[in-house]
Amino acid sequence: MSARMPPEPVGPYVIGWAVLLLLLGLSVLAAYEPIGPIFQPIVHFGIAATQTAIVFILFMKLRGRPSLKWVFAAAGFFWLMFLFGLSTVDYATRSGFPLR
Amino acid sequence: MFSGRLQEQYTDSTQQSETAQLGMWVFIATEVMFFGVLIFSYMIYRVAYPEQFRLAGHDSFILLGSINQALLITSSLTMVLAVRAAKADQQRALVLLLGVTAALGLAFLGVKGFEYAKDAAAHSVPVVDYIFKPGEHRPTEIFWCFYFVATGLHAIHLSVGIALVLILLVRASQGAFSPGYDAPLEVIGLYWSFVDCVWFFLFACIYPLGRAGP
Numbered sequence: 001m002s003a004r005m006p007p008e009p010v011g012p013y014v015i016g017w018a019v020l021l022l023l024l025g026l027s028v029l030a031a032y033e034p035i036g037p038i039f040q041p042i043v044h045f046g047i048a049a050t051q052t053a054i055v056f057i058l059f060m061k062l063r064g065r066p067s068l069k070w071v072f073a074a075a076g077f078f079w080l081m082f083l084f085g086l087s088t089v090d091y092a093t094r095s096g097f098p099l100r
Numbered sequence: 101m102f103s104g105r106l107q108e109q110y111t112d113s114t115q116q117s118e119t120a121q122l123g124m125w126v127f128i129a130t131e132v133m134f135f136g137v138l139i140f141s142y143m144i145y146r147v148a149y150p151e152q153f154r155l156a157g158h159d160s161f162i163l164l165g166s167i168n169q170a171l172l173i174t175s176s177l178t179m180v181l182a183v184r185a186a187k188a189d190q191q192r193a194l195v196l197l198l199g200v201t202a203a204l205g206l207a208f209l210g211v212k213g214f215e216y217a218k219d220a221a222a223h224s225v226p227v228v229d230y231i232f233k234p235g236e237h238r239p240t241e242i243f244w245c246f247y248f249v250a251t252g253l254h255a256i257h258l259s260v261g262i263a264l265v266l267i268l269l270v271r272a273s274q275g276a277f278s279p280g281y282d283a284p285l286e287v288i289g290l291y292w293s294f295v296d297c298v299w300f301f302l303f304a305c306i307y308p309l310g311r312a313g314p
Contacts (some may be wrong), residue, residue, distance in 0.1 A: 044303075045301070047305040048303065080133060
């Protein structure tokens, strides 16, 4: 039970770390590019979501065979979609918001 | 959670470790909702007052935010390598990597404190000491309220993570972990990496705004 296992390869973790730093650099460079108010949040939140996916899959070990923890990992985001969706409908249909 | 022996309800240490990880994933799901609500409120006001948020975001310190993100990314690497070291029974590497992880977390808090001091010097602390720059109106204070609340909550989460990693460090130096017992390392590792992910989104909310001109 407590037998010493052969160490996992370090390579994927180091590559993941390098890609995360690369995405950070890309995010900083994109901040200084005039990509417009529509594309700016799409690019920056897209980079953040990509970084999160890398951390979830690699560092938080969601890779491999299907597991119950996938369900729990997805549950927070699933309910967040409802919260975002219903709240957006609320604000989008208000007549007095934003205040001017 | 820090008991080293196999509890009677589990068949083996793998099942015990996976159950502990599942518990942490449940907690992370609640944290996703917690920070998600915060970021949603930011989005509502950013859409409502885009120009004011652009002006306010321009006064944030993107270099310090980027250094902090690099520190957290590196700390996630050292944390996952610490878990790997425990599985391979590399006790000295385990202690060293946990120490580096805690040090990187403390470095993050140091940079954040320095950044807060610069924000205060620039009179960007809403309610307490806030001066409107040319073109700015009240909604810029909403941006800075979000900035301090969100980064403050993140710093509290990170402080808890540092304390937990330091406890792991002490126990690792006493030889508490082995290839057959690494559940606390796995669980705290999940929490640590999640706190890293929260920073990715806070960075996207705060620092890129207002850099590329109107």
